[in-house]
Amino acid sequence: MTLNNRRLFTPEKPNDHTCALKVIDWYRQNARDLPWRAEGTSPWAVLLSEVMSQQTPVARVIPQWEEWMRRWPTPNDFAQASTDEVLRAWGRLGYPRRALRLLECAREISTRFNGEVPHQVEDLLALPGIGDYTARAVACFAYHQPVPVVDTNVRRVYARLVQATFYSPPARKSELRLIADFYPSGKEPECAVALMELGALVCTASSPDCGHCPVYRECAWQRAGCPEPSAQEQAAKKKRVQKFIGTDRQVRGKIMALLRESKEVKRADIDALWPKPAQLSRALFSLIDDGLAEEHKAGVFRLPV
Numbered sequence: 001m002t003l004n005n006r007r008l009f010t011p012e013k014p015n016d017h018t019c020a021l022k023v024i025d026w027y028r029q030n031a032r033d034l035p036w037r038a039e040g041t042s043p044w045a046v047l048l049s050e051v052m053s054q055q056t057p058v059a060r061v062i063p064q065w066e067e068w069m070r071r072w073p074t075p076n077d078f079a080q081a082s083t084d085e086v087l088r089a090w091g092r093l094g095y096p097r098r099a100l101r102l103l104e105c106a107r108e109i110s111t112r113f114n115g116e117v118p119h120q121v122e123d124l125l126a127l128p129g130i131g132d133y134t135a136r137a138v139a140c141f142a143y144h145q146p147v148p149v150v151d152t153n154v155r156r157v158y159a160r161l162v163q164a165t166f167y168s169p170p171a172r173k174s175e176l177r178l179i180a181d182f183y184p185s186g187k188e189p190e191c192a193v194a195l196m197e198l199g200a201l202v203c204t205a206s207s208p209d210c211g212h213c214p215v216y217r218e219c220a221w222q223r224a225g226c227p228e229p230s231a232q233e234q235a236a237k238k239k240r241v242q243k244f245i246g247t248d249r250q251v252r253g254k255i256m257a258l259l260r261e262s263k264e265v266k267r268a269d270i271d272a273l274w275p276k277p278a279q280l281s282r283a284l285f286s287l288i289d290d291g292l293a294e295e296h297k298a299g300v301f302r303l304p305v
Helices: 016-030 043-052 058-071 075-079 083-090 097-112 121-125 132-142 152-163 174-182 188-201 231-240 248-261 267-271 277-289
Strands: 294-297 300-302
Touching: 016 152, 016 174, 016 188, 043 058, 043 097, 043 132, 058 083, 075 097, 083 097, 083 248, 121 132, 132 188, 152 174, 152 188, 248 267, 248 277, 267 277, 267 300
Parallel strands: none
Antiparallel strands: 294 300
């Protein structure tokens, strides 16, 4: 259903837990067969999937995740890897600093927690590179703890279903309590992943497939008559979308791709990657500052060893 379509049914006032149970039933029948959802997946594997999936399409994550789990099935295994080895294995997932933080994280787990991923949110938050969402996701999905997990998909589904808002507003701490109340007691982990899946497959950002939504009749946005986003909401949404083409991030990606292909790269080969010398230099030296590249000798660069 597009934004211009209107109600084709008699709306119903929703009950939060009834809605949640409907979403869970839908998830059980429609969930994607993602490898980290398999029975017996380790907490380390869950943590790895969550970090890799940040701002990266699942289709790109799956082969990388499977390769990493073959090579480094535990935090102790990964803690022994070298920096350049990790950056090459990260490939084109994007935001390669995540790979360095994962290495630091694995080493902290290995030394401080005897190689076992901690299960408390507070301990997870103390690990390098682990933010509030990832800590809660690991506690919920790996250890089945009843903690609210709120990502972009969950926020969008909740905003439409409960708040009648097409675009979710900027994140705030109070959402955790509100969404925690939405979860039926004892079904928090399954409800969280079900809301995520509904947002990924049906209640998508720009073209929601409302006709296939399990809570279509209860949706507050539908009951309000499918109001168009306001100009202010659209402007705020557009502002939050990051550009890529022509940015330093694109140039950094080109340099990293070249560095991954060779043990050493001459500056002249890097200069040939991009037509704007000042932007190229800025991108190169920002990679060095971030610990993603190093000048091995004058005019010769490589991944950190």
